[in-house]
Amino acid sequence: MVFMGRQDMGASTVAPVGRHPSAVTEDPLLSIDGVSLQYKTRDSLVTATYQVSFNAYPGERTVLLGPSGCGKSTLLKAVGGFMKPVEGTIRFNGKPVSKPGPDRMTVFQEFEQLMPWKTVKENIMLPLRASLGLSRAEAEKLALTYIDKVNLTKFANVYPHMLSGGMKQRTAIARALAMQPKILLMDEPFAALDALTRRKMQSELLQLWETIRCNMLFVTHSIEEAILVGSRIIVLSPHPGRVRAELNCGEFDFDSENSREFNDLKDRISAMLFGKDKH
Amino acid sequence: MANVAIHPAARHADREYNLTEVGTIGDVAVPLSGFERLTQNGAFRRALVLIMFAIIWEVAARWADNPLMFPSLTDTLSAFKEDMLSGVIPARAMTSLEVLIMGYSLAISLAMIFTVIAVASSFGSVVLTTLVSMFNPLPALAILPLALLWLGVGTSAIILVMIQAVVWTVSMNTFAGFQAVPETLRMAGQNFGLSRISYIFRILIPAAFPYILTGLKIGWAHAWRTLIGAELVFGVASRSGGIGWYIFENRAQLETAHTFAGLLTVIIIGFLMENLVFRVIERRTVLKWGMMR
Structure with missing residues (x-):
């Protein structure tokens, strides 16, 4: 068993890395402690993540970064309350996570997350009315505010099947943000978009974040996206996912994208994930 | 072009073009x-x-040229007109439609109960799929003798037969619709923190609506067919007899043109239901939502 040996190494390096001086006194918003996740396929029980521990603090854009199949999406689903860990605990806002809830709104990768029988505006109003119990007028007002924030005002009364992929994801983001969740969970939200749209969405998300400043947990397998979007990166090892590193990257944005520091960090993460070879 | 430096490896120079003004192209959409x-x-x-x-x-x-066996369209239409104006066909059709609506709505309510049970537990779903595979292939009219034995000649026997014709198709389609709701949509719905009932009515049922509607359409066709069939076999089930009885009666009296007029009525009602009622529902729901083409 190769991974048994490596897992010990992983566990021993996690604890001492504390490069978040202010965090020592701060209470974490999300605390993941020794979480192992498993899911069943037709003929096997797959371990997605193994004893993962990390904290996410208020005001941060935490990114879970790892190669495909490292269990990062599964971990996000566990934070969302869609599945239970086989060991370890997930505490959010001081309480153990047991089921999905509107305090942790999720934006999924798939476009199917929008209700096809509701227009953009109605999609955003649905949880506001059904879950928060807002009146029609209140919900509509709030929905229009967030539609404006994601630049979809012209498309407020359009059904999802008429929208492009990027617009669908913007709707999903607006719907999640309108609920004013304590944390926004994003599961590779831009992975199904073309490269140009993806870049545009990344920069729009950052601009939006500047105005809203919500807590965020963002899953991606793109190193560039992680550095651009995140303020702190949790690097997960290849399958089964274990924490490889926690790195700060809040200083990078689109202006410093091709700076030396940016590329150094990129190479460093690349080496962690794929060995010494840069490619 | 001459002053553009060309790399030795490049066989052709870079080129940029000025676009033709859109206004000069003419109408882009005619x-x-x-x-x-x-x-x-x-x-x-x-x-x-x-x-x-x-x-x-x-x-x-x-x-x-044999009106007794095969009346012409004009004969049929004049027979149809005659019985429409005298009020015979409308009365018979109303009798049939009353029974139809009773049987159809009862069958749909039953189907909804079955589906809820099937969705609620995995045992329920095994029960439903087994029942469907047993009873769906069974022609509804085959249980007519049994229905007569249990309930006697009357509307209730016809309704029992219609339930057999409708309930399995509708429940199977609805159940399949619930199962076909994409996992992401389910998770998005659960994420809202809705109550169980609210989740079913606001997320699952609309998401399964294309399937539910298909089930209702097929169920309606089965019900209509079975009703006419049962009336033909039964004769008078209620006070006046339905359109099936009208067909049978006229054949017995060798009024072939009127028999054809009866068949025409059956077809027209089926056609109107399909093209007005269901088509309009489709256009206002699943087609508008892009859930069906």
Whole structure:
């Protein structure tokens, strides 16, 4: 068993890395402690993540970064309350996570997350009315505010099947943000978009974040996206996912994208994930 | 071009072009002519097919020249008109439709109960799928003798037979619809923190609606067919007898044109239901939502 040996190494390096001086006194918003996740396929029980521990603090854009199949999406689903860990605990806002809830709104990768029988505006109003119990007028007002924030005002009364992929994801983001969740969970939200749209969405998300400043947990397998979007990166090892590193990257944005520091960090993460070879 | 430096490896120079002004190209979208639009129109095409069949019928009947066996379209239409004006056909059709609506709505309510049970537990779903595979292939009219034995000659026996005709198709389609709701949509719905009931009514049912509607359509066709069949076998089930009985009666009296008029009524009612009621529902729901093409 190769991974048994490596897992010990992983566990021993996690604890001492504390490069978040202010965090020592701060209470974490999300605390993941020794979480192992498993899911069943037709003929096997797959371990997605193994004893993962990390904290996410208020005001941060935490990114879970790892190669495909490292269990990062599964971990996000566990934070969302869609599945239970086989060991370890997930505490959010001081309480153990047991089921999905509107305090942790999720934006999924798939476009199917929008209700096809509701227009953009109605999609955003649905949880506001059904879950928060807002009146029609209140919900509509709030929905229009967030539609404006994601630049979809012209498309407020359009059904999802008429929208492009990027617009669908913007709707999903607006719907999640309108609920004013304590944390926004994003599961590779831009992975199904073309490269140009993806870049545009990344920069729009950052601009939006500047105005809203919500807590965020963002899953991606793109190193560039992680550095651009995140303020702190949790690097997960290849399958089964274990924490490889926690790195700060809040200083990078689109202006410093091709700076030396940016590329150094990129190479460093690349080496962690794929060995010494840069490619 | 001459002063552009060309890399030795490049065989052709870089080029940039000034675009032709859009205004000078002319109309980018030109509306189709009235005739073209007409030939694209589904209703118009369908009407053409109907007219074609009407002509074939009329010509064939005149050529056969045997009104007792095969009345012409004009004979049939005049019989139809006569019984429409005298109020015979409307009364018979109303009798049939009353029974139809009773049986159909009862069957749908039962189907909804079955589906809820099947969705609620995995045992329930095994029970439903087994029942469906047993009873769905069984022609509804096959249980008519049993229905007569249990309930006697009357509306309730017909309704029992109609339930058999409808309930399995509708429950199976609804159940399949619930199962086909994409996992992401389910998770998005659960994420809202809705109550169980609210989740079913606001997320699952609309998401499964294309399947539910298909089930209702097929169920309606089964019900209508079975009702007419049962009336033919039964004769008078309620005070006046339905359209099936009208067909049977006229055949017995060798009023073939009126028999055809009865068949025509059955077809017209089926056609109106399909093209007005269900088509309108489709257009306002699943087609508008892009859930069906």
